Amino acid sequence: MPSTVKNATLLFLGRTVVRAQALLGDPAARLFGMSPARDPYPAYESVRERGPLVKSRMGLYLTASHELCNSLLRDPGFGTLPAGEFSPVDSAAYVGGRRLVNPVEESFLVLNPPDHTRLRRLVAPWFTPRGLREQAATVARVVEEYLDEVAGRPTFDLVGDFAARVPIQVVADLLGVPGADHRSFARWGSALVNALDGVRDLGELRALHNGLREFEAFLDDLIAHRRAHPGDDIVSALVKHEDLTREDLIATTELLLVAGFETTVNLIGNSVLAVLAHPEVRERLVEDPDHAEAVVEETLRLDPPVQYTVRFPFKSTKIGGTWVPKGTPVMLLLAAANRDPAVFADPHRFTPGRADGREHLAFSSGIHYCLGAGLARMEGAAALRGLFRRFPDLRAAGRVRRRPSRVIRGAARFPVSTGLAKDRSIVETIR
Numbered sequence: 065m066p067s068t069v070k071n072a073t074l075l076f077l078g079r080t081v082v083r084a085q086a087l088l089g090d091p092a093a094r095l096f097g098m099s100p101a102r103d104p105y106p107a108y109e110s111v112r113e114r115g116p117l118v119k120s121r122m123g124l125y126l127t128a129s130h131e132l133c134n135s136l137l138r139d140p141g142f143g144t145l146p147a148g149e150f151s152p153v154d155s156a157a158y159v160g161g162r163r164l165v166n167p168v169e170e171s172f173l174v175l176n177p178p179d180h181t182r183l184r185r186l187v188a189p190w191f192t193p194r195g196l197r198e199q200a201a202t203v204a205r206v207v208e209e210y211l212d213e214v215a216g217r218p219t220f221d222l223v224g225d226f227a228a229r230v231p232i233q234v235v236a237d238l239l240g241v242p243g244a245d246h247r248s249f250a251r252w253g254s255a256l257v258n259a260l261d262g263v264r265d266l267g268e269l270r271a272l273h274n275g276l277r278e279f280e281a282f283l284d285d286l287i288a289h290r291r292a293h294p295g296d297d298i299v300s301a302l303v304k305h306e307d308l309t310r311e312d313l314i315a316t317t318e319l320l321l322v323a324g325f326e327t328t329v330n331l332i333g334n335s336v337l338a339v340l341a342h343p344e345v346r347e348r349l350v351e352d353p354d355h356a357e358a359v360v361e362e363t364l365r366l367d368p369p370v371q372y373t374v375r376f377p378f379k380s381t382k383i384g385g386t387w388v389p390k391g392t393p394v395m396l397l398l399a400a401a402n403r404d405p406a407v408f409a410d411p412h413r414f415t416p417g418r419a420d421g422r423e424h425l426a427f428s429s430g431i432h433y434c435l436g437a438g439l440a441r442m443e444g445a446a447a448l449r450g451l452f453r454r455f456p457d458l459r460a461a462g463r464v465r466r467r468p469s470r471v472i473r474g475a476a477r478f479p480v481s482t483g484l485a486k487d488r489s490i491v492e493t494i495r
């Protein structure tokens with residue numbers, strides 16, 4: 065069978081099975097089967113109601129328990145890939161006869177030790193408290209620069225015109241990307257993030273392969289440029305390690321771009337959504353811009369950009385009273401763990417500054433704990449502080465369009481009015 069027909073058939077069969085299992089009440093099928101734009105939190109609660117570890121007929125387990133998520137993320141008996149049975153080359157895509165590097169499956173995000181340790185250690189120095197202090201000025205400058213661009217406009221798209229631009233510029237600076245084109249990054253980032261949910265049709269598959277091919281060509285150029293003209297950025301440091309392969313270099317750079325981009329865009333978007341929905345929080349933020357840090361932390365808990373991750377036991381393992389066979393995926397619902405009533409008082413309420421606020425798992429836990437957590441917190445707080453200082457009357461000015469992803473939660477389009485429009489009809493026409 066030609067591969068396009070085979071792929072289309074498999075995608076169709078996959079969707080049909082998910083729909084049928086969802087109708088039969090399977091918790092994983094319910095999550096995968098519903099539109100990614102829908103509110104997933106009721107489905108997470110129904111997983112919690114069934115107990116700490118829930119079996120799905122789709123060949124995986126799920127947990128909404130904070131204690132279990134946290135302990136499996138820290139358990140050396142569990143990995144991000146089933147050990148020894150997975151080779152990125154097996155699942156590789158080839159375009160024009162050339163193998164594409166898969167930034168998700170080949171980066172240290174999903175490698176197990178010792179490869180994980182080796183690669184993470186090379187980039188870790190940029191994310192230490194000292195590294196972050198050095199980036200604070202860049203973050204503040206970038207936020208102000210993009211606020212200047214939207215200032216004076218009665219309305220703008222909070223995501224496209226602001227939230228998506230700040231993290232790209234910050235990460236591009238870190239990597240030493242000259243004249244970063246945020247629109248290309250946004251396109252490649254979206255294709256990759258959509259792929260985290262599994263490609264739904266051939267159009268998405270093609271967009272993913274094209275995006276990866278362009279992204280790789282761009283990075284090959286960047287690597288060559290930094291070999292010839294080294295700076296004090298991450299890529300210039302990485303190319304000095306002669307033991308790193310081209311694939312290591314590409315996968316690590318792509319990981320930093322992708323992990324540091326879409327996640328932070330959605331942290332900014334979700335924080336603003338939460339602030340606009342809670343007038344008392346907004347009032348406090350306008351009075352005290354430093355309240356932004358607590359708002360960002362509570363957004364990470366209540367509506368985190370990364371909703372879940374997966375771990376695989378290296379051997380058959382007893383969890384609670386249940387044997388989980390070797391290599392079976394266990395879906396760790398981080399967003400549900402963040403609302404676990406065993407840890408958080410009044411868990412569904414948005415309460416910036418709550419005493420238990422930093423117990424959340426939005427940045428995961430264990431060896432894969434987000435390397436960019438400090439940077440993301442700093443960017444989120446700087447963005448909120450700047451936005452509400454500049455536009456204390458910021459308002460929603462139209463329908464929010466959600467991004468079509470279950471793993472990454474946030475807005476794709478979020479029209480806001482700056483409060484500068486004296487003539488309310490300008491705002492009304494956008495509704």
Ligand code: HEM
Nearest residue numbers: 172173323324327328331370373427428432434435436440
């Ligand atoms: C709100 C923003 C962010 C969120 C919610 C977030 C979330 C996460 C999560 C949940 C993981 C671990 C996934 C797992 O355990 O399977 C992770 C890993 C990672 N993140 Fe972030 N992230 C954010 C921002 C950033 C930024 C700004 C950077 C860097 C520029 C970054 C770089 C990384 C890297 C390199 C890893 C892999 C760590 C490892 O495997 O050792 N992230 N992130």
